[in-house]
Amino acid sequence: MKKQVRLLKIVFDFLEHLSEEQLELLISKRARLKLDIGREVREEFTTEICIDEVCDEIEKFTTREEAKQYIEGLSLLKVDLKAIAKRYNIPLGSKDTNVQIIDKLVENVVGSKLKFDALLNTDLKR
Known part of the structure; x- marks a missing residue:
């Protein structure tokens, strides 16, 4: 459950920084979210x-x-x-x-x- 809450926090923080136009594009399915795996920084x-x-x-x-x-x-x-x-x-x-x-x-x-x-x-x- 703790991992799910952390994941929802990440999604919520991401969505919070989107503009109204970007949110509308997501809602209307004209845009989609993409997972981009970066390199690990140590x-x-x-x-x-x-x-x-x-x-x-x-x-x-x-x-x-x-x-x-x-x-x-x-x-x-x-x-x-x-x-x-x-x-x-x-x-x-x-x-x-x-x-x-x-x-x-x-x-x-x-x-x-x-x-x-x-x-x-x-x-x-x-």
Whole structure:
């Protein structure tokens, strides 16, 4: 189930960045989605934290503010933040600061969950 939620998050994030015209093309079947497999980029991260434990904790939060406070309270190094972002396949810029990385983590993990929950609870039969 966890993999399905992560997959839906990827699809939701992709669709969220499309224009109205692109969405209409998809709906009318004049365009289609394509899976493009890129080359694997290897980066060596050296971190002293247990990434899985931190990720599990972040996923439990129900507000962006709580998640941000938790991450900031850990006083993580940039290499740690990058390792967590890599776990969630969050693209980072080479000049992203720790604050920017934390914001991206929170938005992509907690923010996406909140958006997905809002979609699930929306009555589309109106």
